[in-house]
Amino acid sequence: MKKLNLKFFILLISILLGTTLLYAVDNNTTDSNNTTVPAVPIHIMPLGDSITYDFRLSDATDPRPTSLRTGYRNHLWYMLKDANYTADFVGSRVAGEAITPHFDPDNEGHPGWTAVELAENTYGYMINSRPDIVLLHIGTNDNAETPDGINNILDQIDAYEGASGQSVRVFVSLIIGGQAAHAIKPFNDNLEKLIKQRIINGDNITLVDMYRTAGLTTSDFIDRIHPNDSGYRKMAQVWFKSLMAPYTPALYAFPRTLVNSALIESLDVNEISHSVTFVTKIPNTGIIFY
Amino acid sequence: MIKKIFTFTAGLLFLVGCGPESTPESKKDATMIIGKQYKMYAGNKIIKNVEGTHIQITHVNGESESTAILIDGNASIIRKPKS
Numbered sequence: 287m288k289k290l291n292l293k294f295f296i297l298l299i300s301i302l303l304g305t306t307l308l309y310a311v312d313n314n315t316t317d318s319n320n321t322t323v324p325a326v327p328i329h330i331m332p333l334g335d336s337i338t339y340d341f342r343l344s345d346a347t348d349p350r351p352t353s354l355r356t357g358y359r360n361h362l363w364y365m366l367k368d369a370n371y372t373a374d375f376v377g378s379r380v381a382g383e384a385i386t387p388h389f390d391p392d393n394e395g396h397p398g399w400t401a402v403e404l405a406e407n408t409y410g411y412m413i414n415s416r417p418d419i420v421l422l423h424i425g426t427n428d429n430a431e432t433p434d435g436i437n438n439i440l441d442q443i444d445a446y447e448g449a450s451g452q453s454v455r456v457f458v459s460l461i462i463g464g465q466a467a468h469a470i471k472p473f474n475d476n477l478e479k480l481i482k483q484r485i486i487n488g489d490n491i492t493l494v495d496m497y498r499t500a501g502l503t504t505s506d507f508i509d510r511i512h513p514n515d516s517g518y519r520k521m522a523q524v525w526f527k528s529l530m531a532p533y534t535p536a537l538y539a540f541p542r543t544l545v546n547s548a549l550i551e552s553l554d555v556n557e558i559s560h561s562v563t564f565v566t567k568i569p570n571t572g573i574i575f576y
Numbered sequence: 577m578i579k580k581i582f583t584f585t586a587g588l589l590f591l592v593g594c595g596p597e598s599t600p601e602s603k604k605d606a607t608m609i610i611g612k613q614y615k616m617y618a619g620n621k622i623i624k625n626v627e628g629t630h631i632q633i634t635h636v637n638g639e640s641e642s643t644a645i646l647i648d649g650n651a652s653i654i655r656k657p658k659s
Binding site for chain 2: 567572
């Protein structure tokens with residue numbers, strides 16, 4: 287009986303120790319909303335143009351110090367910090383370092399650039415900063431209806447992933463409208479189609495609907511293109527919600543385990559019910575379930 | 577009395593055993609009807625009977641079966657052969 291008790295005691299201690307060790311090596315924690323948040327810094331690259339860097343039209347003639355320019359980045363940083371999400375913003379540019387409360391001012395925002403121009407440099411940015419996550423808002427300067435430049439950017443990120451073996455999750459935003467919201471609708475419609483097709487093909491992309499869900503009004507803009515601080519706060523809220531939303535890669539991958547992605551015509555993932563629904567043509571060989 | 581009960585039970589079992597087999601729909605081959613949901617299990621197959629046939633498939637992560645709905649065209653379900 288004594289031996290049995292001793293064995294039981296040793297077993298109990300082993301279980302407790304094992305649980306403690308498992309907890310110690312787990313890189314994620316769970317916040318009060320039961321959302322898993324990373325405990326190790328996640329390298330996030332804010333990538334885009336003036337709306338990422340924070341440049342307004344008046345800066346062309348009466349420039350503000352770059353150390354005071356924040357865009358949506360400081361608000362997003364504060365939201366992430368409040369959620370115990372450990373982020374490290376990365377990029378070759380620095381803007382907003384004099385702001386208090388302090389936030390990470392690193393970014394890859396390039397005022398005035400088109401998506402095509404950004405694509406020409408994206409691979410290098412990836413190599414230098416090695417982001418885990420990219421927040422992409424670009425296209426305002428394109429004056430185009432087709433998002434070819436964004437397609438090129440995503441191709442460059444794919445090329446980096448292939449060469450480095452690193453996986454990058456890209457959050458691609460539909461662009462905000464400013465006073466020309468109606469004019470960018472065709473661009474956003476085409477961008478949405480592009481992103482959905484790339485997701486079907488297996489890209490690790492999340493579409494962020496900044497265009498319809500940020501709720502920006504004319505009072506949220508400092509000029510005809512650029513948000514003011516309240517507008518940037520609204521943008522940060524949309525980025526934050528997207529970053530914190532549950533994400534199950536297996537659901538996105540499931541259709542391609544049954545049919546070639548070229549046959550899939552639509553794909554809808556419901557993270558709440560953990561389900562994926564897709565419409566596909568049936569291949570000549572049929573569809574075999576497993 | 578016990579002998580009678582035994583004989584009756586054996587007879588009943590014999591009759592049940594020889595009765596018509598009732599195969600659940602989930603184990604039958606079928607020509608799909610547009611809009612109807614079909615449970616698909618491991619080894620089941622959907623083949624098209626005409627070109628350009630579309631189906632909608634829903635899968636819940638972690639579950640062993642999926643649901644298929646014929647959207648248009650013509651398709652058949654071939655269930656896994658009995659092993």
